[in-house]
Amino acid sequence: MNCLQRAWRSVMRKPIKSILLLLVMITVCLFLLCGMACRNADVQTQDTARQAIGAGLRLDANEKNRSKRLTECSEKIGEGQEGSYGGVHQKKLKTAYGAQWMVWCDNSFDCLQISDIEKLADVPGISDYNISTCMTAVNPVGFDRIEDPDLDQTSDMGGVVLIGNRKMELDSNVLSGNVTLKEGRMVTEKDRDVCVISEQLADQDHLAVGDQIGFNDYHDPEGSQVRKAAVIGIYQTKQMMSPLMAGDTFRSENIIFTDLRFPEKAEGSENDPCYEHAYFQVGDVDGYDAVKAAVSAVDIDWERYDLIDRNGNMSTMSSNFSDLEKISALLILITFAAGFIILFLIFVFWTKNRNYEIGILLSLGYKKRNVLGQLFAEAFITAFLAFAISFPLAPAASKAAADHLVSAQVEQEELEKNMDADKVAYSTVQSEQTVVGVEAGITKEMFLICGAGMVMLTAVSIGTAGIGILKKNPKDILSELV
Amino acid sequence: MILEAKNVSYFYKSQKDKWILENVNYGFEPGKMYALLGPSGSGKTTLLSLLAGLDIPTKGEILYDGKPIAARDLTEHRKHHISLVFQSYNLIDYLTVAENVKLGGRKAPEPILDKMGIGKEYWKRNVLQLSGGQQQRVAIARALASDANVLLADEPTGNLDEATAWDVIDLLKKIAHEEGKCVIVVTHSKELADSADIAIRMDQF
Structure with a gap:
């Protein structure tokens, strides 16, 4: 055996x-x-x-470079001189306390260069892109904004905020999942004079998709031209969007998403947009690093910009x-x-x-x-x-x-x-x-x-x-x- | 002589000053039944294990067919020249009667079991289902399944009642006389020693 x-x-x-x-x-x-x-x-x-x-790259203005350019423009205008150069303006104001210099920039100084954005959008591997404007404060016409009755509004500009998007679905608030549609649709690149409002605003003013609401320059609410936008969607948030600054103008419910070129029109500076962020979506996230390298290699004035990885969530x-x-x-x-x-x-x-x-x-x-x-x-x-x-x-x-x-x-x-x-x-x-x-x-x-x-x-x-x-x-x- | 102890001495490593066996000389012939008698500690079992090739003598040698077994592989000696039967039967508990016999060698188990008086109805049973006497018969059958010429048995009747013990003794005698094998039995039993062809008292060495 x-x-x-x-x-x-x-x-x-x-x-x-x-x-x-x-x-x-x-x-x-x-x-x-x-x-x-x-x-x-x-x-x-x-x-x-x-x-x-998803993953993508965000293009922002470089703050250091902005200061440098501001100094250069001021030097061009000349010390103690009034005038404008490269979107920077200097003006001497007479006040009760004596003469004071006011320096301010218009949209053309802060705006991301559209030619640079388009160059980056052409890089192979970038499947889509979005441009978002800065938060633009405007005066609401024909509807009331949401206000806190207990808040002193004397120092507030009494307006609402517009954020223009080339493609709203790629807005950072939407990408993060905080903003979702309750009704209607989001703004696309083909839309003109449209907006997406918060559900709170829609409830308060009995606004619905298809209605038209107006905006004009809050500096001159009586005299400036009113620009109408059709409500194409109503959004909801999981939590309030962070306000840019204090006051009811910037509160989350008063933020209105519009098409890309609407905010400049509403504030009375048509053809002088203020593009604050550009977002480039990477088609294949596995090729993220290669796409990022290709984007970084594009010949633009990189000193002006910061290229930020928008894959923080992914890393987490x-x-x-x-x-x-x-x-x-x-x-x-x-x-x-x-x-x-x-x-x-x-x-x-x-x-x-x-x-x-x-x-x-x-x-x-x-x-x-x-x-x-x-x-x-x-x-x-x-x-x-x-x-x-x-x-x-x-x-x-x-x-x-x-x-x-x-x-x-x-x-x-x-x-x-x-x-x-x-x-x-x-x-x-x-x-x-x-x-x-x-x-x-x-x-x-x-x-x-x-x-x-x-x-x-x-x-x-x-x-x-x-x-x-x-x-x-x-x-x-x-x-x-x- | 088929098996021979030549000047064999042995002590356990732990007790070097005490010789268990000292200068033992003895030859065993085929066809005879030997009984090794003696008090406990006289070296009966030690001699049996040396003859079986389970151990090697401290001095002297064991010869099989005139050749020293230490010169060969002891496992081969156990496999081909020696069959062992133990007091506690030592059958493997997960095998049947026939399978246990098969372990002993290449011979077919059935005729051997038949000869040992184990009925056919038991062949496929587990060995633990058999009585003590039957188990010892199976153990002897297993010893016979090999072609070995020497059968060594250590107290084969120690665990058996008197009637069964006589049966086993008769069986061993038959194996010696009819099959021409050399049967060496270690025992305390005077009756068994008397019925052996040659009784060897260990104190005579």
Whole structure:
């Protein structure tokens, strides 16, 4: 009777011993597969998250360069001289306290250069782009703005704020998920003289999509030309948009999104737009770095601009799920280590308990390697059965493990956010990305790796435990029998 | 002589000042049943394990067919020249009667079991379902399944009642006389020693 025949009979006819070993091996197998599936789920979730959030580059004016240009323009006008140069104006004012110099800039000085924006938008990899104007305060005509009755309005300009967009869906407030449409549609590049108002404003003034509302220059509300805009949408916010400055003019509910060129018309400076930000959407987020490099290589006056990564949310998500990847890797390592220790101890106990049987076989002239071969065969039969049972169980177990790990990660993140709530101020509205599901598929490769891992683990465990048999003198074993 | 102890001395490594066996010389012939008698600690079982090739003498040598067994692989000696029967039967508990016999060698188990008086209805049963006497018969059948010329038995009747013990003794005698094997039995039993062809008292060495 060879060692395989004996091994098979031993496994089948000693069911309690076999089932216990089988359960341990199934557990090890499932933990290994879960660990691998979670690592894979991590990547899938990360990629999905990146695609969902999107990524892009924001072009802003460089503040240092602005100061430098302002100084240069002032020098051109001349010290102690009144005049204008490059959008900078100097004027001597007579006040009760004596002569004072007033320096101000018009839109042309602060505006991002449209030619530069268009050059950047042509870079391969940029799928779309948006231009947003600065917050432009204007006087509401034919409707009332929202006001706090308890607030002193004497120092407020009494207006509302317009933000012009080439494509409103790429506005930072919309991209962050804070602003969503309640009714109607968003502004597109083809729209002219249209606006999207807040739900609070619509409720208060009984405004609906299709209505027309007017605006004019708040400096001269009686005399300046009124520009009409059709309401094409009503938006809602998850939380109030941060005001640019104090006063009800800049309060979140009074912010009105318009087409790109409307704010300049409403404030009475037609053809003198003030483009404050440009946003370039990267089509394939995986090629983000390459697109960014290509954009940076475009020949424009970069001193004037800051190119800002708009993938902060993506990085946050990635770092969260990188933690999950680390946990998954740790799970695999711990499973291997714990699996080895548990299996080693089981096999040591096993061989010790089988001294009697080993002694009989040695007394009958069986070689040590034949006896050890039987133990190997028994372990591998059990490992194979464990592997076969793990096959159908693994997908469900992996899904449960991945779900658990991801929800633990999300909970942890939420906890940290709550702890930081009163300590950290954000300049922009934070997006709220919810993980709705985790894919934790088991692939063929995982089964192969797990199979190889189990073979290795079993071989090393029983090999280490079996050294005891190889070292033993037959008489030491048989002395208990003879 | 098929098996011979030549100037064999032995002490346990832990008790170097105490010789268990000292200068033992004895030859065993095929076709005879020998009984090794003696008080506990006289070295009966030690001599048996040396003859079986489970251990090697401190001094002297064991010869099989005139050749020292230490010169060969002891495992091969146990496999081809020696069959062992133990007091506690030493059957493997997850194998059937027939399978346990198969472990002993290449001979078909059925005729041997038949000869040992184990009915066909028992052949596929687990050995633990058999009585002590039946288990010892299976152990002897396993010893006979090999082609070994020497059968060594350590207290084969120690765990059996009187009637069964006589059955086993008769069986061993038959094996010696009818099959021409050399049967060496370690025993405390005077009856068994008396029924052996040659009784050897260990204190005579």
